[in-house]
Amino acid sequence: MFWGDDIIDDFLKEYGDEAKKRQLILRDEKTMSGKPHVGSLRSYIMHAVLSDVLTDRGVDNVFHYELNDTDAFDSVPDYVPAEWKEHLGKRLKDVPAPDGKSANYAEQFGKEYSDVLKDSQFNAKYYYVSSKYEAGEFDEYIRLALDHKDEIREIYRTVSGSDKPEGWYPCQVVCDKCGKIATTKVTGWDGKEVEYSCSAEVGDAKGCGHEGKKSPFGGNATMPWKVEWAAKFCVMKVDLEGAGKDHYAAGGSRHVSNRICEEIFKHKHPFDVRHEFILLGGAKMSSSAGVGCTAVDLYNLLPRYLFRFMMIQKEVMKTINFDPEGDTVPVLFDQYDEACRGYFDGGEDVKDHKNRIFELTHFHEKKDLKKLDRFLPRFNHISFFVQMPHLDVSARVEEMKGSALTKTDKEEMNLRVEYAKKWLGDFGPERYVFTVHEEVPGAASELSAEQKKFLGDLATVLEEKDWSGEELHSKIHELKEASGIAPKEIFGAIYVSLLGKDSGPQAGWFLEALDKDFLIKRFKEISNG
Numbered sequence: 110m111f112w113g114d115d116i117i118d119d120f121l122k123e124y125g126d127e128a129k130k131r132q133l134i135l136r137d138e139k140t141m142s143g144k145p146h147v148g149s150l151r152s153y154i155m156h157a158v159l160s161d162v163l164t165d166r167g168v169d170n171v172f173h174y175e176l177n178d179t180d181a182f183d184s185v186p187d188y189v190p191a192e193w194k195e196h197l198g199k200r201l202k203d204v205p206a207p208d209g210k211s212a213n214y215a216e217q218f219g220k221e222y223s224d225v226l227k228d229s230q231f232n233a234k235y236y237y238v239s240s241k242y243e244a245g246e247f248d249e250y251i252r253l254a255l256d257h258k259d260e261i262r263e264i265y266r267t268v269s270g271s272d273k274p275e276g277w278y279p280c281q282v283v284c285d286k287c288g289k290i291a292t293t294k295v296t297g298w299d300g301k302e303v304e305y306s307c308s309a310e311v312g313d314a315k316g317c318g319h320e321g322k323k324s325p326f327g328g329n330a331t332m333p334w335k336v337e338w339a340a341k342f343c344v345m346k347v348d349l350e351g352a353g354k355d356h357y358a359a360g361g362s363r364h365v366s367n368r369i370c371e372e373i374f375k376h377k378h379p380f381d382v383r384h385e386f387i388l389l390g391g392a393k394m395s396s397s398a399g400v401g402c403t404a405v406d407l408y409n410l411l412p413r414y415l416f417r418f419m420m421i422q423k424e425v426m427k428t429i430n431f432d433p434e435g436d437t438v439p440v441l442f443d444q445y446d447e448a449c450r451g452y453f454d455g456g457e458d459v460k461d462h463k464n465r466i467f468e469l470t471h472f473h474e475k476k477d478l479k480k481l482d483r484f485l486p487r488f489n490h491i492s493f494f495v496q497m498p499h500l501d502v503s504a505r506v507e508e509m510k511g512s513a514l515t516k517t518d519k520e521e522m523n524l525r526v527e528y529a530k531k532w533l534g535d536f537g538p539e540r541y542v543f544t545v546h547e548e549v550p551g552a553a554s555e556l557s558a559e560q561k562k563f564l565g566d567l568a569t570v571l572e573e574k575d576w577s578g579e580e581l582h583s584k585i586h587e588l589k590e591a592s593g594i595a596p597k598e599i600f601g602a603i604y605v606s607l608l609g610k611d612s613g614p615q616a617g618w619f620l621e622a623l624d625k626d627f628l629i630k631r632f633k634e635i636s637n638g
């Protein structure tokens with residue numbers, strides 16, 4: 110069964126009657142402290158998919174995605190000018206935008222991120238949390254938290270073992286003098302106003318020494334995040350909200366927030382769901398300075414449907430390993446192609462797990478899903494075709510299909526050509542990138558006498574007629590059987606003599622794509638040399 114249906118079955122078991130009375134609410138968030146990392150996509154998409162599953166079952170729901178702009182600015186990313194250091198400790202909404210155009214720091218990155226999320230056509234409504242604070246929607250919970258600070262302290266202590274000091278208040282206010290929030294400490298509460306001092310040193314942010322008194326309401330304050338998380342469940346009336354499995358570990362933050370929500374705020378905590386992470390492989394994606402470690406970079410690397418497919422097909426409690434320098438991208442295309450073929454050619458059972466994944470991948474275009482029944486040229490082949498000089502990709506793809514390409518076939522082919530070029534250019538995956546050498550590569554001199562003889566035989570075969578890729582593939586195997594040389598050495602001889610390395614694209618297709626006279630000359634030259 111599809112993971113999203115499993116979760117929604119359990120959810121509706123608990124919320125079934127509510128679901129008939131009102132719109133159900135799902136929520137997730139991301140702090141806009143810079144360009145969001147790839148990892149933030151997992152949680153966003155889990156919620157968005159669950160929302161789609163509910164919609165698909167006719168259950169009214171909305172998924173609210175918070176762009177958090179009230180957390181403190183706590184480090185300057187390397188793509189932001191170093192002088193932004195002076196703003197450390199302020200709320201992200203009070204930090205100027207590095208681009209000089211956006212309203213503030215959080216909005217610059219919030220817009221960049223939400224533009225991509227919107228483009229992915231997962232369903233969500235975006236909001237900045239400062240708007241809720243300023244509208245007074247958190248006031249009731251700030252008051253409850255201040256009034257019940259000792260009970261909250263006790264929840265922290267019993268659940269997570271964290272001991273807050275005597276005189277701790279679950280609230281922070283913006284300093285009237287320097288505008289920072291991370292550096293202030295509330296020291297008293299009279300039911301209307303809090304006393305505070307701006308004297309803490311948090312990372313590189315230093316308090317200005319100011320002491321004052323002010324109302325914590327209407328956007329003047331925030332709460333420590335576990336208390337604030339609980340308040341958000343109430344303010345947004347959340348029915349379902351999940352989190353990474355780390356938050357659910359013993360003593361984890363979600364257990365603290367759920368208890369504060371129920372015991373202090375007297376509100377049922379949302380239905381729990383946990384998820385695994387996305388792990389990045391390859392040096393380029395995992396280093397912070399490299400190409401492509403942000404959510405936006407990952408998104409741009411794949412066509413929309415493939416991005417959606419990747420995120421939907423993996424069970425939420427299984428890790429997604431993404432290595433753009435290895436096999437990840439071609440394997441994903443193959444998996445999608447299999448799902449698509451299965452959907453259109455594999456029988457009537459649309460409840461089948463894979464068909465469900467395919468439908469949700471294209472959820473937004475559901476009405477004309479039939480249009481997606483197009484010819485899917487293997488991405489492996491496309492990524493090889495685009496590296497061949499003078500090759501007519503369209504003619505090759507038509508040959509693979511065995512009939513004329515329709516308009517939709519051509520669109521798909523062009524899309525794959527575009528993404529293959531981008532992938533090869535940005536990540537240069539070693540196994541997939543090659544150059545046909547104009548002269549005999551130096552490495553060819555190291556080929557054995559048997560390998561050279563095989564190349565001579567292959568040249569003779571090529572002289573016979575114009576072979577198709579598939580025919581060449583079996584011919585090479587025949588020569589291999591006859592010679593008794595190991596497969597690795599046979600194919601190695603072909604690749605070394607053309608590419609100067611011992612691996613390359615599928616040999617039959619590869620040879621078919623190259624100029625026949627060029628190949629005969631090259632193989633003879635090596636075989637006679």
Ligand SMILES: [Zn+2]
Nearest residue numbers: 284287307317
């Ligand atoms: Zn201050």
